[in-house]
Amino acid sequence: MPPVTHSGRGPARGGVRHDVPMDLEPYRGELVAYCYRMLGSFHEAEDLVQETMLRAWKARERYDASRASVRTWLYRIATNVCLTALEGRARRPLPSGLGAPSEDPGAPLTPAFDIPWLQPFPDSRYDVDVRADLRLALVAALQVLPARQRAVLVLREVLEFSAAEVAEQLGTTVAAVNSSLQRARTAIAGVGDPGEVSEPDDAGAREVVRRYALAFEAADVPALVRLLTDAAVLEMPPVPLWYRGRRDYGLFMDRVFAMRGTDWRTRPLTAGGQPALAAYAPAPDGGHRLHTLQVFTVVGGQIASNVVFADPQVFAAFGLPGEVSSDESESGR
Numbered sequence: 001m002p003p004v005t006h007s008g009r010g011p012a013r014g015g016v017r018h019d020v021p022m023d024l025e026p027y028r029g030e031l032v033a034y035c036y037r038m039l040g041s042f043h044e045a046e047d048l049v050q051e052t053m054l055r056a057w058k059a060r061e062r063y064d065a066s067r068a069s070v071r072t073w074l075y076r077i078a079t080n081v082c083l084t085a086l087e088g089r090a091r092r093p094l095p096s097g098l099g100a101p102s103e104d105p106g107a108p109l110t111p112a113f114d115i116p117w118l119q120p121f122p123d124s125r126y127d128v129d130v131r132a133d134l135r136l137a138l139v140a141a142l143q144v145l146p147a148r149q150r151a152v153l154v155l156r157e158v159l160e161f162s163a164a165e166v167a168e169q170l171g172t173t174v175a176a177v178n179s180s181l182q183r184a185r186t187a188i189a190g191v192g193d194p195g196e197v198s199e200p201d202d203a204g205a206r207e208v209v210r211r212y213a214l215a216f217e218a219a220d221v222p223a224l225v226r227l228l229t230d231a232a233v234l235e236m237p238p239v240p241l242w243y244r245g246r247r248d249y250g251l252f253m254d255r256v257f258a259m260r261g262t263d264w265r266t267r268p269l270t271a272g273g274q275p276a277l278a279a280y281a282p283a284p285d286g287g288h289r290l291h292t293l294q295v296f297t298v299v300g301g302q303i304a305s306n307v308v309f310a311d312p313q314v315f316a317a318f319g320l321p322g323e324v325s326s327d328e329s330e331s332g333r
Contacts, residue, residue, distance in 0.1 A: 004236070022060060025054055027071060029126035030159075031078050037154050038082040040118045042125075042317050048085055052078040068168065072161070076169040079151050091143040092118040093297030094136065094307060095235040095242040100240045105251035109239050116239035118143065120271035120295050120309060122318045133158045134272035136295060136307055141188040152177055153184040176289060205298040209268065209275040212303060213295070216279065219262035225250040229302045236308040264288065265324050271295045278320050281311050288324050290315060 007181075028049060035045035035052075055077050056063075063073055075317045093115070128134070133154075141152050148170065155166045156177070163174045163181075170177065208227060215223035224247045234249045235242035243249055265280040265288045276295045280288035293314055297305035 009191075022063070022070060024056055024070070024074065027074050028053070031074060033121070033128045034075065034078060034154060034159065035082055036121050037133065037139055037142055037158070038147070038150055039085065040119055040139055041116070042119050043313060044085065048081050049078065052081050052203070055081070072165055072169070075155065075159070075161070079155070079169050083147050083151065086147040090116055092116050092140075093143065094118050094140050095237055095240050096233060097140055097144075098240060101233075101244040101248070102246065105243065105248050105255055107241055109236075109241070111238040112240045113238055115240065117236065118187055118309070119311070119314055119317070120274075120276070120293065120307070123270045123273065124319070125317070135274055135297070136272060137297065137305070138188075139272070145184050145187055149180045149184040149187070152180040153188075156181050157166070157185075193328050204301050205275055208298050208301060208303060209277065209296055211265040213268065213277050216277075217264045217266055219257040219264065221250050221253045221257070224253055228302050229299065229304045232303055233305045234308070235306075236309060236310065260291065266290075267320075267324070269318065278318070280324050283323070290322050292319055293318060293320065 031049045031052060032042075032045050033047045034205060036042055039045055039048065052074065056074055058078075061072070068076070094117070098115075118136065118140050120136060121139075142153065145153065151170065152166055155161045155169065156163065161169070163177045166177045167174045168331060204220055212227050215221075215227070228246050228249060230246060232246060232249055233242060233244050243252055260281045263282050267278040267280075269276050269278065271293070272295070274295050274297060276293060278290060279292045279294060281291040283289045291310070293308070293309045295307045296303050
């Protein structure tokens with residue numbers, strides 16, 4: 001969308017000068033990240049931000065610069081758009097949020113397409129300053145909160161708006177905002193401290209994931225297992241199964257390589273501030289075909305979680321090629 005400009009001279013109604021451009025585009029990336037935290041879907045977040053921009057453009061003559069900055073005004077519109085979109089919606093979970101881990105590594109891999117699964121955030125698409133709060137575990141925890149509590153927590157804790165600004169954005173009182181924030185903090189207190197999780201640009205985390213990629217390409221299950229924490233979690237939406245612990249993780253990977261063959265290829269990337277890789281399985285007719293996108297949580301130099309996505313919508317969001325040649329690999333092999 002081009003910059004919103006007001007024609008003519010002098011101040012517009014509500015304090016906006018007609019001859020001063022209102023450029024909304026620089027806010028698109030952070031608004032997409034905000035709507036993603038609210039909805040748990042990258043595709044829906046992009047759509048809702050487009051709706052936000054359209055509403056802002058239509059309401060440009062009513063914008064009052066004396067009451068709020070353009071950024072604060074846009075977040076008020078985006079919040080209303082998100083709250084409307086969330087009415088009557090089921091939350092977007094990960095498999096680990098739906099029940100106990102499976103103890104059968106040979107269980108049928110039946111996708112549950114009726115569940116609106118949480119999606120990862122493709123870092124390469126937007127330049128977002130704060131990525132720690134785009135981590136899958138935190139976004140999954142946000143989905144458990146009522147929509148308005150979710151908005152309060154993100155606006156106050158992540159985006160650091162004042163309680164008064166959030167009250168204005170939600171059409172409520174400062175006391176109500178503070179109360180909602182306290183309830184939201186209590187509800188997600190068990191998610192853990194983001195500070196214990198390695199960032200993808202941490203040299204140690206990169207090395208752990210590089211070694212995992214090498215072992216994965218070689219279908220070396222013992223080497224994979226050695227990189228895991230004792231309680232490592234493996235989950236793979238849209239299949240509702242998930243596993244906990246080195247033993248079951250290893251047994252399931254044995255099954256994957258028996259089914260799909262060995263000699264895989266991988267490509268490194270990041271998702272929501274977490275290290276990730278695209279995995280390409282050997283194809284019967286040669287080459288390698290896109291199989292999954294895997295997003296890792298690295299804690300203390302070991303892999304604590306691997307969320308494996310096989311959704312074509314997720315592949316498209318990350319712009320992943322459907323095939324790579326047999327001699328192509330970026331894992332440092």
